[in-house]
Amino acid sequence: MSTTATVSRGSHAGRIWVIARHAFTQLVRMKVFYFLAVFAVIAIGSNFFELPQHEGVESAGVNVLRSIKSWSLGTMTLFSVVLSIVATALLLPKDVEDRTLYTILAKPVPRIDYLAGKLLGVLMLVLVSLALMDVLMTAVLHIRTGIVIEQQVAFARMQEWPQATIDSMRLEIAAQGATWSLQGAVWAVFLRASIIASLALLISTFSTSTLFTTIISFLLYFIGHFQADARNVYLQAGEAGQGMFARIASLVISLVLPDFQNFNIIDDVIQGQTIPLLILGKLTLVGLYYAVFFTIASWFIFAEKEF
Amino acid sequence: MKPWQKNAILAVAVLAFGAARMPFEAGLAKELRAAHLTAPDLQIGTGERIGQTSTAVALGGLRTLVATFLNLKAFSYFQELRWDELAETFDTIVDLAPRTPYYWDAGSSHLAYDAASYYLSQSTLPPLRRKEAWRASIRQGRAFLERGIRNNPQDWTLLTKLGNILSDSNKFSAYADQDKVFLDAADAYRRAAATGEAPPFVKRAELWPLARVRGKEKEALELAHRFYAEKSNRVPTLKCLVFVLEAHENPGMDLRKRAVEIFGSEQEAYDQLSNHWMRIREKFPVYGVAATLELLGKSLGIPPEKSVLSQPMPPPADMDRFFSR
Numbered sequence: 001m002s003t004t005a006t007v008s009r010g011s012h013a014g015r016i017w018v019i020a021r022h023a024f025t026q027l028v029r030m031k032v033f034y035f036l037a038v039f040a041v042i043a044i045g046s047n048f049f050e051l052p053q054h055e056g057v058e059s060a061g062v063n064v065l066r067s068i069k070s071w072s073l074g075t076m077t078l079f080s081v082v083l084s085i086v087a088t089a090l091l092l093p094k095d096v097e098d099r100t101l102y103t104i105l106a107k108p109v110p111r112i113d114y115l116a117g118k119l120l121g122v123l124m125l126v127l128v129s130l131a132l133m134d135v136l137m138t139a140v141l142h143i144r145t146g147i148v149i150e151q152q153v154a155f156a157r158m159q160e161w162p163q164a165t166i167d168s169m170r171l172e173i174a175a176q177g178a179t180w181s182l183q184g185a186v187w188a189v190f191l192r193a194s195i196i197a198s199l200a201l202l203i204s205t206f207s208t209s210t211l212f213t214t215i216i217s218f219l220l221y222f223i224g225h226f227q228a229d230a231r232n233v234y235l236q237a238g239e240a241g242q243g244m245f246a247r248i249a250s251l252v253i254s255l256v257l258p259d260f261q262n263f264n265i266i267d268d269v270i271q272g273q274t275i276p277l278l279i280l281g282k283l284t285l286v287g288l289y290y291a292v293f294f295t296i297a298s299w300f301i302f303a304e305k306e307f
Numbered sequence: 308m309k310p311w312q313k314n315a316i317l318a319v320a321v322l323a324f325g326a327a328r329m330p331f332e333a334g335l336a337k338e339l340r341a342a343h344l345t346a347p348d349l350q351i352g353t354g355e356r357i358g359q360t361s362t363a364v365a366l367g368g369l370r371t372l373v374a375t376f377l378n379l380k381a382f383s384y385f386q387e388l389r390w391d392e393l394a395e396t397f398d399t400i401v402d403l404a405p406r407t408p409y410y411w412d413a414g415s416s417h418l419a420y421d422a423a424s425y426y427l428s429q430s431t432l433p434p435l436r437r438k439e440a441w442r443a444s445i446r447q448g449r450a451f452l453e454r455g456i457r458n459n460p461q462d463w464t465l466l467t468k469l470g471n472i473l474s475d476s477n478k479f480s481a482y483a484d485q486d487k488v489f490l491d492a493a494d495a496y497r498r499a500a501a502t503g504e505a506p507p508f509v510k511r512a513e514l515w516p517l518a519r520v521r522g523k524e525k526e527a528l529e530l531a532h533r534f535y536a537e538k539s540n541r542v543p544t545l546k547c548l549v550f551v552l553e554a555h556e557n558p559g560m561d562l563r564k565r566a567v568e569i570f571g572s573e574q575e576a577y578d579q580l581s582n583h584w585m586r587i588r589e590k591f592p593v594y595g596v597a598a599t600l601e602l603l604g605k606s607l608g609i610p611p612e613k614s615v616l617s618q619p620m621p622p623p624a625d626m627d628r629f630f631s632r
Contacts, residue, residue: 063409067375074372156506162539165506172504228336231329255325259332265344267371271406273343282335286328293324300317304308 015113016120019104023121026094027087032125035083039075039133043140046071061148065176068144069270072137076189077266079133080126081221084197087122089213092204112299119201119295126193134186138178145177175272184280185269191287192263196221198294199258205301224260227253258290346370346405374404378413390422394447401455408462411455419448419472423481427629434630441626445481448472466499467509474516476588476624485590490523492516511540518548519590528552546570547583547591554595562599563606577603581615588624 046068095101104114149170156166200217207213231254234247263283265275308316339345377400384393397414404410426432426440449472456465472478473492482488496513499505511534518527531549534540546569553560563573570576577600584596597616604614611617622628 066407066409070371070375074369074375077369159508160539161506168504169506231333231336235333252322254329255322259336261345262332262335262339264346264370265339267346267404268344268406270371271404273406275344276342279335279338279342279344282338286332286335289328297317297320300313300320304313 012110012113015109016117019114019117020120020124023091023118024124027121027125032083032087033129035079036129036132039079040136042075043068043072043136047140047144061151062173062176065141065145065148065173066270068137068141069182072133073185073189073266073270076130076133076186077192080130080189080193081196083126083129084122084193085200085214085217085221087125088119088197088200089204089210089217091118091122093210111302112295115201115298115302116295119198119291122197123194126197127190130186130190134183138182141178145174149173179274181269181273181275184275185266187280188263188265188283191283192260194287195258195260195290195294198291198298202294202298202301205298205305220257221260223253224257227257227259228261230254231259262286343406370403371407374400374407374410377403378410381417385417385421388425390418390425390444393417393422397451401458405458408455408459408465411452411459411465412468415448415452415455415468415472417448418451419445419478423448423478427626438626438630442481445472445478461502463499463502463505463509466495466502467505467512470495470499470512470516476590477626480624480626486520486522489516489519493520507539511542511545514548515544518552518592524552524555524592528556543579543582547579550580551583551592551594551596555592558595562595563602566599566603573603573607577607577609584615585621587620588622590624
């Protein structure tokens with residue numbers, strides 16, 4: 001009721017929300033959540049990747065915690081990127097195919113609302129998927145960390161270690177378990193997925209097929225990881241004596257493509273590094289900046305597109 | 308608006324947007340690198356070693372995952388005793404995940420322990436080649452671990468592993484200058500303790516190799532007294548070292564009296580010093596031990612033929628006998 005009233009008042013937010021919910025439902029109906037079963041198998045299975053260890057009894061079991069994080073965050077990254085690109089690439093062509101797009105555009109719905117709603121729907125799907133995977137990973141990690149701590153404390157007590165050392169060891173193991181930084185890493189995975197989804201949205205506005213959008217998006221995703229190198233080549237070109245062509249090429253790459261390398265913090269969080277909140281805030285700002293710019297750019301192309 | 312005008316506007320907007328964010332992104336990248344939140348760049352050649360698919364995956368933000376897969380691959384090389392491939396794979400693994408101490412530890416252990424033991428027992432090879440391969444594996448394992456320490460200077464576990472390799476009685480004879488090796492081992496344990504995170508046994512471990520360095524007895528005794536002052540540190544090895552180092556410092560001391568003071572009773576002193584006497588492979592100093600055992604043996608009524616001094620000694624830590632078979 002309230003949504004209808006909001007839409008009738010012409011609120012952008014209300015319209016975007018309705019379209020987002022529709023896009024989300026549309027994607028859920030495609031049974032994308034089945035992959036959670038695969039993730040569950042990976043998260044639980046990573047518990048058993050225990051090779052004969054080269055570690056002493058004083059640090060036994062800690063490596064399996066890293067293994068759980070590594071497998072889980074790796075799978076999350078993979079799923080979120082694939083889901084963002086494929087789901088976004090499918091949306092516009094599917095709406096054209098179903099003729100839903102004509103119905104929507106025939107109404108007084110600004111095209112920017114339509115695009116923003118669709119993108120938000122995909123992001124909701126990615127966020128819900130990541131949240132579910134995160135809950136599963138955190139649960140598995142929490143249980144395993146408890147087991148490792150229990151074993152190590154028993155060993156330390158047997159060795160008559162001082163309480164201060166036992167406490168420090170407990171903290172050290174806990175830092176390898178489910179921490180806030182790990183949640184920050186999942187957020188970084190989501191931010192990267194958001195950027196690639198908005199980039200895929202931009203491509204899909206002028207692309208002629210879903211396949212083209214998907215391939216180009218994946219390509220840009222991988223090239224985006226070189227962006228920092230291109231930027232460095234440009235910034236240090238004078239010192240390195242690069243030619244004019246190399247300098248211009250590196251400048252164009254670094255200006256056009258997003259720098260995905262900055263979101264690669266998950267590797268170090270897996271090793272127990274802590275993410276300062278300020279850095280997470282800056283990454284969020286960068287993610288938001290890209291998402292907004294690419295959505296506006298998509299609208300610029302989509303605004304006068306004939307169907 | 309004509310299509311070319313539209314495209315031109317979009318191109319300018321993209322470039323302007325890029326120009327606006329570039330300084331911020333460059334600063335953020337620096338900040339992330341400084342906070343150890345993003346890994347160093349991949350080494351030239353890593354891409355070739357891990358193959359195109361894995362390079363794509365690694366560049367796609369999954370370096371740790373690729374390293375995990377490669378670790379599984381390295382394990383199969385270990386099972387198949389393919390040491391060269393194993394070393395190469397670990398080089399790639401640590402390039403992908405340089406801040407994972409486990410990979411540095413596992414790689415160096417495979418080389419310094421597993422590969423070295425393999426060459427030690429390879430009877431099909433001529434002795435000289437076996438010895439050289441054994442020595443090379445230990446050195447390769449040490450070098451790998453030292454690279455790991457340079458990448459993770461604050462990790463006490465890697466420093467402890469280095470100390471362990473250098474003071475291992477099956478490893479130190481791979482080096483001509485054993486005093487230097489023991490000094491390096493002591494230094495590794497000291498640095499591990501200095502991280503402030505190492506457990507007590509690591510802190511004590513600095514003394515074990517230092518006591519074996521000729522000419523460093525005074526320094527070792529000071530350290531031994533420092534540890535001995537804390538009751539929780541009084542493990543048998545420490546008590547023995549306090550005793551022998553004091554005997555070195557003061558050759559005229561009353562050996563029996565001091566042994567009873569340190570060990571609590573004559574019987575305990577006899578048992579502990581007997582064990583110490585038999586640890587010949589570890590090259591611990593034994594100043595005054597024989598004389599004390601003789602005194603205590605008499606006092607405890609142990610017949611000379613049953614004395615530990617009459618028992619055959621285990622072979623010393625000289626690996627040459629393995630290669631002369």
